Amino acid sequence: MGSTHLQGLARIPGAQLTAVMDMDTRRLSGDLSGIQGNLGGPGAAMDFSAVAKHPTVEGILADPNVDAVDICLPTYLHTPVAMAALRAGKHVLVEKPMALNGADADAMCTQAEAAGRILMVAQVLRFIPAYRELARLVKSGDLGAVRWAMFRRRTSVPTWGPWEFDKTKSGGGIYDLLIHDVDMALQLFGTPASISAAGYEDMPHGIDMITAEFCYPEVGSVSITGGWHHTGEYPFSMEYTVVADRGVVEFSSAGRPASVYWSDGRKEVLPGEGPDCYQAEIAYFVECCERGEQPALCPPRESAEAVKCALRMLEARERKGAAVAC
Numbered sequence: 128m129g130s131t132h133l134q135g136l137a138r139i140p141g142a143q144l145t146a147v148m149d150m151d152t153r154r155l156s157g158d159l160s161g162i163q164g165n166l167g168g169p170g171a172a173m174d175f176s177a178v179a180k181h182p183t184v185e186g187i188l189a190d191p192n193v194d195a196v197d198i199c200l201p202t203y204l205h206t207p208v209a210m211a212a213l214r215a216g217k218h219v220l221v222e223k224p225m226a227l228n229g230a231d232a233d234a235m236c237t238q239a240e241a242a243g244r245i246l247m248v249a250q251v252l253r254f255i256p257a258y259r260e261l262a263r264l265v266k267s268g269d270l271g272a273v274r275w276a277m278f279r280r281r282t283s284v285p286t287w288g289p290w291e292f293d294k295t296k297s298g299g300g301i302y303d304l305l306i307h308d309v310d311m312a313l314q315l316f317g318t319p320a321s322i323s324a325a326g327y328e329d330m331p332h333g334i335d336m337i338t339a340e341f342c343y344p345e346v347g348s349v350s351i352t353g354g355w356h357h358t359g360e361y362p363f364s365m366e367y368t369v370v371a372d373r374g375v376v377e378f379s380s381a382g383r384p385a386s387v388y389w390s391d392g393r394k395e396v397l398p399g400e401g402p403d404c405y406q407a408e409i410a411y412f413v414e415c416c417e418r419g420e421q422p423a424l425c426p427p428r429e430s431a432e433a434v435k436c437a438l439r440m441l442e443a444r445e446r447k448g449a450a451v452a453c
Contacts, residue, residue: 134403147175196220213238222248277349313433322341334357
């Protein structure tokens with residue numbers, strides 16, 4: 128994600144890269160060729176000759192030329208590094224999932240408020256046209272009442288490091304991957320009344336799957352499903368279907384552009400053009416920092432709630448389908 132964020136940042140006018148931090152001397156030299164992300168594509172050679180290069184977090188946080196930090200570290204480092212950055216007076220953009228538990232996520236929000244700094248979690252779905260348009264249609268009421276919704280996301284287990292296979296450090300595939308879809312459900316419908324779930328976990332083999340039901344009194348069914356499917360070449364995909372009184376909205380990254388199938392028989396392909404989603408989210412963060420305005424499009428308290436709901440999903444799976452109250 129660091130490579131992906133750097134590529135997006137380079138295309139944002141007025142945003143200046145002043146420092147980078149990595150423990151790996153090869154990456155710190157600018158050689159990011161060995162990196163591959165789900166959506167961001169492969170890494171590329173970066174010119175770091177004009178920026179400060181730090182091998183430690185402490186070095187970058189002590190750098191007076193740094194106004195904001197973009198944290199693309201393993202999940203278990205998100206909270207301590209974000210808290211240290213906020214205490215150092217830096218604005219913070221932190222990759223998802225925000226934290227490993229709700230208490231840490233709440234503490235990050237409280238620290239940002241106390242420091243008067245901007246804290247934003249990189250919930251990139253909010254900046255992807257297919258999901259942005261869905262949110263517009265649902266929240267505007269143009270679709271009418273939503274009756275059924277399904278969000279699906281799946282991939283092979285990432286092999287960025289052994290920490291991914293350690294649930295105490297990554298949270299596992301459900302938590303690391305489906306946090307996107309949890310965030311989308313919260314954006315569209317708010318916090319559910321309860322969550323039930325079933326699935327299967329075999330972390331040593333990179334398997335961590337779930338089908339969760341988010342219970343909303345006003346919606347017939349909202350399900351979130353998917354996860355990690357073994358190691359190897361299993362492809363990444365994401366999709367959704369939302370059924371409402373006035374039509375169906377559907378999207379799949381495997382070749383079906385976001386479209387509305389209106390109840391009167393019309394088909395409308397939704398806008399899909401725009402800046403790269405990572406560029407868009409970072410540009411929005413930069414704009415919030417420049418204006419001193421909290422990120423209303425991606426509020427950190429909602430990101431904290433997504434952490435709590437993801438953990439409730441895991442608890443519900445352990446309870447073999449018994450509902451967990453929210």
